[in-house]
């Protein structure tokens with residue numbers, strides 16, 4: 177049992193059971209980036225029953241991306257995996273009108289409820305995807321001992337099943353009490369947070385320019401039961417770096433070769449020699465180093481993956497500029513060519529002071545002791561909600577990132593990842609109180 181460090185507030189057992197039921201329902205069927213067909217369908221059906229207007233599938237994507245026929249045109253992923261997952265789910269639910277709209281990987285949705293009383297537009301983001309991790313069957317793992325482990329080869333090993341359930345429980349509360357609220361509520365259920373940056377794809381939807389307030393959230397992360405009102409993340413750029421040289425016989429005519437492997441080796445050591453930056457934290461790493469030549473052939477092709485992270489977009493850009501210089505210099509020295517093919521990108525977003533302050537009030541209202549609340553904190557991970565937060569902030573709104581800290585039982589993306597399920601109800605409660613605070617502040 178975890179120590180109940182957080183609030184003294186009485187937990188409503190009925191509400192807790194419902195949000196836990198939802199979490200366990202989604203936990204059993206994790207779907208990977210842009211294949212969240214079943215998950216999206218489940219969410220749509222739940223919200224339709226609550227009176228939300230739902231934008232999803234091709235209709236959702238077409239305004240921002242009018243000519244795109246398949247999600248693989250927008251995101252770095254394998255189109256076949258998307259199509260195979262679609263074939264699988266449509267064989268289980270034939271002729272399903274929800275699913276038909278999502279063919280090609282157009283998953284996720286945006287649900288809106290309008291109080292029809294003028295007031296602020298408040299948005300929330302919940303990510304819905306799982307990871308390609310085989311879940312632990314150990315009896316010490318709560319989903320295993322309570323019989324709700326994943327039914328497939330994927331796993332909700334980052335808590336996005338929890339985020340989805342918080343979103344639905346909040347949606348229910350908003351719809352039940354809409355006559356006491358003002359303004360408009362926008363619930364964003366975002367696909368593909370893990371990897372191909374669904375947040376970047378979604379950020380192009382015009383709705384983010386209409387939000388006065390916006391909150392994204394995550395459970396876990398801190399490995400302790402405490403709350404951060406304005407969490408920020410590292411900016412990240414990743415690439416495949418490819419050196420192209422000339423093959424040659426290693427003994428007969430080595431002088432005719434242009435050694436890509438040697439250039440790549442030199443590049444790796446010199447990239448790690450790039451200076452740190454005095455403005456803040458930076459990180460870099462290399463992986464997936466390959467050259468297919470046998471030892472009797474001078475390597476004509478070598479590649480590796482490179483990841484750069486910085487506390488600000490400027491620090492990340494600094495690392496990127498320096499890495500480009502290093503790679504170009506080495507290519508020149510070894511007489512080879514080099515290219516950097518982008519793999520992924522996360523940006524840093526500022527937490528809007530207005531949103532953080534309202535959130536702090538909401539967390540206090542929920543009964544969380546002040547010593548367990550932090551206003552701002554940096555975590556060395558990355559998150560694609562930042563693309564949407566930047567759109568909101570740029571358009572004059574105020575966006576922030578809430579962390580519902582909890583133990584993680586092995587850490588994120590681990591086969592035994594889990595979190596304290598009662599944090600889900602705190603999540604719903606805090607977001608609900610945030611809405612009250614926004615409504616009051618705009619009166």
Ligand SMILES: [Zn+2]
Pocket residue numbers: 333334370588589
């Ligand atoms: Zn994750």
Ligand SMILES: [Zn+2]
Pocket residue numbers: 334335336369394
């Ligand atoms: Zn996550």
